[in-house]
Amino acid sequence: MFGWLRRSPPAATLDDDAWDRACRELRLLDALPEADLARLRSRVARFLAEKQFHATHGQEIDVRLRLIVATQCCLPALHLPEDTLSGWRDVILYPGAFRARRHEHDEHGVAHEFDEDLIGEADEQSGPIILSVADIEADLAEPFSGVNVILHEIAHKIDARDGACDGVPAIPDLEARRQWIRVMQAAFDGLRAEVEAADAADAEPETAIDPYAAEAPEEFFAVATEAYFSDPEALRAFDSAVFEEFRKFYAGAR
Ligand SMILES: [Zn+2]
Structure with a gap:
């Protein structure tokens, strides 16, 4: 029954009780069939063996928090190739929102520097994902809200796996990839028009998914991933x- 444990040595560190507790706490796993849960556990064991967790600003890390983070990172990649989450190593945990310095050039070529409050960030290459633990806990309390900071940031890592964080993840089949781009572009343009119309009317956009998705194609992918799983x-x-398209992609059928 637990044959996969022997094939994957790091799984030995994944304690039965801790795993059971994490599964109970993570309501997003409620609907997963037994076989998927076993596969998820093996992916989580690999994730824990490969990644390095760092806590900062007084945040403590314990077994529960590691598992809560690792499991939600592995959930979207469950049916994707096993190396989907490789190519980077660090997970950095802040107690709450954190400030990040930004540098941008405007349309006149003028450089601007400013600070931004973030609840999560994912480096597009081999750098870390950074998460606010307060927001991770808030997502646990409202698991089906469509908002989930871990799913959002790991979606950026999944998107960037093919070398570009652009809202088009690795889809090897050319026709399937074209289809993905057609569908997403149409939906993105529609959402953007809705958000712009609301802005022009000085109203809050009432979109079916978080209007932040209209910021850029890569944010559309991350926000839609949050919604797809939660x-x-x-x-x-x-x-x-x-x-x-999301159903096929995350089922590993793309
Ligand atoms: Zn994002």
Whole structure:
């Protein structure tokens, strides 16, 4: 029954009780079939063996927090190739939102520097993912809200795996990739028009998914990933063609 434990030595560090507790606490796993749970456990063991967790600003890390983070990182990649989450090593945990210095050039070529409060960030290459523990805990309390900082940041890592964080993840089949781009572009343009119309009317956009998705194609992918795993009906209501593409991609059928 636990044959996979022997094939994957790091799994020995994954204590049965701690895993059971994490599974109970993570309501996102409620609907997973037994076989998927076993596969997830093996992926989580590998993740814990390969990644280095760092805590900063007084944050403590314990077995529970490591598992909560690792499991939600591995959940979207469950049916994707085993090396989907490789190519980077560090997970940095802050107690709450953190400040990041930004440098941007505006349309006149003028450089601007400013600080931004973030709840999560993912480096597009081999750098870390950075997460706010307060927001991780808030997501646990409202697991089906469509908002999940871990899913968002790990989606950026999944997107960037093919070398570009651009809203188009690794889809080897050319026709499937074209189809993905067609569907996402149409949905992105529609969402952007909705958000711009709301802005022009000085109103809050009432979009079916978080309007932050209209910021850029890569944010669209990350926000839609959050919705796909934590509020799939909202994603289906937003756009059934987008939902279907996500279903195929995350089922490993792309
Ligand atoms: Zn993002």
